[in-house]
Amino acid sequence: MNEFTALAQYYDRFVGADYPKIAEFIDVKIKALFPEASLVCDIGCGSGTLALSLLEKGYDMIGIDGSIDMLTEALDKRADLPNGDRALFLCQQLPEFELYGTVDVIVSTLDTLNYLTSKEDLDQLFYWFRNYLNPEGLLIFDVNTLYKYQELLDQHCEIFEDDDVFLAWRSQFDGTLCSHQLSFFSKENNCYARSDEEQLQRYYSQKDLLDLLAKYNFKLLGIFDDYSEKAPNEKSQRLTFVAKKED
Ligand SMILES: C[S@@+](CC[C@H](N)C(=O)[O-])C[C@H]1O[C@@H](n2cnc3c(N)ncnc32)[C@H](O)[C@@H]1O
Structure with missing residues (x-):
C-alpha cells in the first residue's frame, strides 16, 4: 500500500486539480x-473533494480509500454539508472492495489506478468493477500517460511552498514503475x-486498459484528454476513459 499519511493533511493544498471541471465532466x-x-x-476517493462535489450535484455517494488519513479529511469536509449523510466513506484496500450492493456509476480519478503496481491487481479491480456495477452502469477513470512519466516525472524534482509547510517532491521512472519521494517540512x-x-x-x-475493458465486457464510449471533450494528443498528461457495462 502506498502511503498517504503525511501528504493527507496537505493534499488539498498541493494537488492542483480542477475538481469543478472533473465533477462537471462526470455529471x-x-x-x-x-x-x-x-x-x-x-474508488480511491482520497480526501473526498470529488465525491462531495458529486454529492452536491445530487448523487448519493460511496467513497472508498485505503488511507485513513485521507478519509479523515473527507469526513471533516462532509461534516460541513447539510446532506453529508448521503455520502458514505469506507476504508478498504484495493483491489478487493466490498460494496454491500451495486451502484450505477464507478469513478476513479487522479491516477488512482496507477497506484496498483501489479497487472494482476488491476485485473482484479476490473473484476470487482464489473461485479458491483448495475447493468448498463458507467465506468469513468483516468490514468497517467507515458508522456507524463517520461517527460515530466522522470528525474524530476519540484518544490511546493505554503504558509507553514515546504514540500520537496522527487520522482523517477524506469519505463514501468514511477517512484515518488515526498519530504515535508512543516513549521x-x-x-x-x-x-x-x-x-x-x-x-x-x-x-492494457482496453484489454481489461474487453475482458470484463465493458463497451468503450470514449477516451479523452484529461477531463476535456478533446481527443488525447501526444502531449496529453492524463487519459480519461468512459465505458459502459454490457450484458
Ligand atoms: C492521487 S490520490 C487521488 C484521490 C482522489 N481520487 C482525487 O481525485 O483527489 C490516490 C488515492 O488512492 C488511494 N490508494 C492508492 N492505492 C490504494 C490501495 N491499494 N487501496 C486503497 N486506496 C488506495 C490513496 O490512499 C489516495 O487517496
Missing part, C-alpha cells in the same frame, strides 16, 4: 449516457519538522 457524461443513475462510487514554533513518504505508481498503456 455531463452520466446525464447523457445513464440519466437514471443515482448512486456513484468513487512548528521556530523549527521545521520533517516527515517523508514514498509512493509507487505503474504506467499502464492504452492497450
